Amino acid sequence: MIPPVDAAPVLQSVGITPIEIALFVFVLITAVLTALFRDVLAAIVVFAAYSLGLALIYTFYRAPDVGLTEAAIGAGVTTVFLLLTIAKTTRPATDELFEPIDWPAVAVCGLFALVVGSTLFAFPAVGDPLSPILQNGEVTGYYLANAYSETGAHNAVTSVLAAYRGFDTFGEAVVVFAAGIASLLVLGREVFTT
Template sequence: MTPVEAVLLVFVLATAVATAVLRDVLAVIIAFAAYSLGIAVVWLLLRAPDVGLTEAAVGAGVTTLLFLLTIAKTVRPPSDELFVDVNLPALGVSGLLVAALATTLTALPEIGSSSTPVATSRVTNYYLDNAYAETGVENAVTAVLAGYRGFDTLGEAVVVFAALIGLLVVLDREVLA
């Protein structure tokens, strides 16, 4: 583990815990935005810049603004305490879940290993070998998303559209603005 990765890991863990235990909602939103930014850098280190861009734009950017807008329209109970009272049974359940998931860590392959099922899969190598020749698109991720898997992506785009309609239904409004 390089020093950059170690610092990033500590940062992500610290902001995640801060998101959970801070009492003030504004502070929680800021901690959550910092957490999203840290995760975005983690995606970059894992060589997934497309996902990193999404995490930075949606997680750290838009979601934070929507949360801020929401708390600006609601009333926050005043309190002098810095942290929430930790619910011990809930903490225990969370700890057990983390421990159970942690047992699978040893089964994971090395980061960047060339012998993982994904890297050796026939489908992956077909995409990597033929994406440019068949679609004329240099970014293999885009070739898969919009080319080979275009129908799935149409479904995703319609889901985004449906989310907007759903919010209008929830807010009992007929126009967006």
């Protein structure tokens, strides 16, 4: 009896790589420091470093569009907004470096992590070519096969974002517009009133 042959030969085995370990440790350390720093300015600066680390992780996972967006918006625009906010309000003076740890909150978060974490055993391995998300020929396979001939964009992400799901992107633009209007209203800076 002939054993079944895999649909796609596995060139590289799944599993954690040294690059991933280094990036994950960096992101985890910056995340913990963001949570613990008492000085808000220090937390904002560390959070920008955290976003940069995440952008690198996205790039490693072959999502250059997401990585660029995270670097521009997460590390760039968000940091500017946060800095503007503490410039317009206050940066509480403090002698202590770290916040005291709130143990009841740790217990609640631990419970959350336990509940979500217990589902992870059921997931396929990261990068497994046989995972259902990659075997979905009707949707993912269709986009990959027809993106260039139907939309003229080599980048499948662009063609889905701007062509196949253009209406959703329009809805996203509406959300940004609404957020801009809401911010102007809240800050009392609407320029169209007389």
